[in-house]
Amino acid sequence: MPWWRRRGKTSEPGQVIDQNGAPVLAKAAEAFPDLSQLGTYLAANGIRVVDPGIPLSNYAGTAAAMRVWETQPSVRKVVDYIARALATIPWHVYERVSDTDRRRVTDHPLALLLSNPAPAVPPSRLWHSVIVDWLIHDRWCVQVLPNADTASGWELRRKPARRMHVLADDDDQPAFLYLISSRGPAQVVPLPGPYLFDHGYASVGADGTSPMETMQQILAEQTEAVEWRRSVWRNGARVPAVIERPAEAPKWSKTAKERFQAAFNAFMGRGSQAGGTPILEDGMKLVTVTAFNPKDTQDIEGRKLTDAEVASSYHIPPELVGAREGTFSNLDAFRQMLYTHSVGPDITMLQDVLNTMLVPIVAPGTNLYIEANVESKLRGSFTEQATLLQTATGAPYMLRSEARSVQNLPFVEGTDELVTPLNVLVGGLASPTDTAPPPSLPKGQGRPE
Template sequence: MAWWRRNKQNDDQAALPAKAAGFGDLDALSAYVTAHGIRIVDPGIPLSAYADTAAAGDVWRTQPSVRKVADYVARAISTIPWHVYERASDTDRRRVTEHPLAQLLGAPGPYRTPSRLWHSVLVDWLIYDRWCVQVLPSADTASGWELRRIPARLMHVLADDFDGVAALYLTDPHGRAQEVQPRGFLFDHGYANVGADGTSPMDTLRQILAEQTEAVEWRRQVWKNGARVPTVIERPADAPAWSPTAKSRFTEAFNAFIGRAGQAGGTPILEDGMRLVTVSAFNPREAQDIEGRRLTDIEVASAYHIPPELVGAREGTFSNVDAFRQMLYTHSLGPTITQLQDVLNVMLVPLIAPGSNLYVEANVEAKLRGSFLEQAQLLQTAVGAPYMTRAEARSVQNLPRLDGTDELITPLNVVEGGLASPRDTAPKADVALPKAGGRPRG
């Protein structure tokens, strides 16, 4: 039994009497909700299951910690290139670049780059815990196909009795809704207590984010309305009473030294007998403003399994930050990359290349490469000789090609000297190593 209905409800399942709703009968109510794309949830399933959309709707714009971490993850994964391979045998894989599948992943649609498409998809995934992309035929792309993102706020995953995927529920920006079959869509969702719609991390982080919002609001009010220095003005007890005019005049004069007035930051002139007394009602250091923001960043980063050092939430050293960077695409982002890769292989490949031996793989090695010097040393040691011709080396430096530079040069000490690579060094065979305090012999 589906967990939503748009038709007439049975009398024992009607959650709202017809008279209380203001409709003549349930048929009129059904027609209204159908026309406006409103979902009627079966009794027994709490409406709180659909609160994720409302909770996550504005968090990207209003929560710096969430945007910082989610954008870091989305940028890191969306810039990984997708490669298509053909499984020729158990020991033979061949890179495919001309197949429509490879062309689609390289150009998902007109005026749409792969990194921007997957960035938006990943943000949907990170904020709502679900995402959806529609695969459409297209005459404007070389592949003949197009990938169109369905915003997570406009889609839900409908579940069967056992929380499996039954259908997709899509709503357009005009409120028109429809139930569609999953074929022709790429989508994924996380775990949910009820249904298959996922559980937004914003629900889990709601209390922490609400606390941060209140703290920011409180600090804004303090800095706007509070004194710029933690002091109060005292008048002598035996001072004559102020007239309304004198009090107003002094207040206006003193206000010129605070806020954004022309004399802000200067020294106010007090009347006879007045003195400034320091109070501890508000102390920026004791308010722990920076510590509170850092704690929120750490909590959000931990919720997304990202080391806080990588997003600047916690100070790190060069060695541990470099170690975290090496772990980023394996332990931290590796499961997310694998899940996205599985969707492409299970849902996209059968649509574009049915019956083929093609598969999609994320080129994570492109992100794990070291510096040019590290790569050069590693490759030269692995092959045991220079691996670039002089012409290729000149092209790296954007120098013109010269005749006679297309041959690969192997130093004689590698061919005849018995060295593993030209970077190795060894003493001559007829030269004995010196003893302590002595000189070489031979």
């Protein structure tokens, strides 16, 4: 069939549609006698293709990204660090009562769904897998299903990134989800639908661009370095040395040379006498050379450099993953920055997806919204929290009974009242830990005894 022959389709991605966006009904294949008539037809009817489908290169890229997760320690270290940090952030549901009033909701199906999204998968594990899909493949998808056996009446089911693609229109806007199944043909789901999904930027389409493609050269360099080091340890001598044989020594026969090589190989690699000292003959000398000295190959430095490059690609301070040395003070500062400058935009994007896609499905027509409780990750130590709260309230904030329960001590009668020291007054000292100067006295009067 000539490539300029057209064939209409009715309801498949890649269907032929006219200038107004209406699908052209299926017709028998029509051949144009020459390219000029084909051009005239296209100019008159304005036929365009919504999406050409999924190129085979996308499947190859997906498989390559999966192999990187399995074989690249630097990628797994950084990606797992980010995924664990994001997956353990609790999601809270609030009701917008007014512009100045918000009320947290805990008994609505939306809140119950977020606290237990999948019957057989813990919430943190579900979101960990979703976020790893996002960081590795630059796209993720979760299906929203009704489930009468759950407290919320709903269920979230992850669609692995290797089994989903986002099909776009001419403006690179998501138009369909292409879901691959091992139990039957692929499904083409029009959007919007009962799915939560997101994707990164792509030069063509809306399927995202895997960071593994961007870091391909760095990761390939690391792979070659690891392979070279393995070859050195497998084949090379345990010391960087060569054997010198005097020029005046008797000429070696082929048999004598092979015998000596076989004997010396026993002291190399995994030979039977590895680690021992070979017996040299004919005045031979074992001379140490400085070329390819294992110390000079900077193995540890090379690994740290790859860790730092991957961490920088994901906008994470390298100190947090051990790629650079850090102190207690700057590590604490980096930890605070992690949930604001580093992964703060990622949290916002996840939050936007939940509010724009999940809320209309589970809680339509309500004033509910979802917010990540990032403050739970930014809390300091117990001592820091106690000092801050005491200063902020200007008085003790904890009952004695509550303090006893923190230490797992039994309840004692008379300890469920808040004790306020006498030196703490409303409008007086800001905190029990503060001190105040003595009150000023009128001129001529001394301090009372």
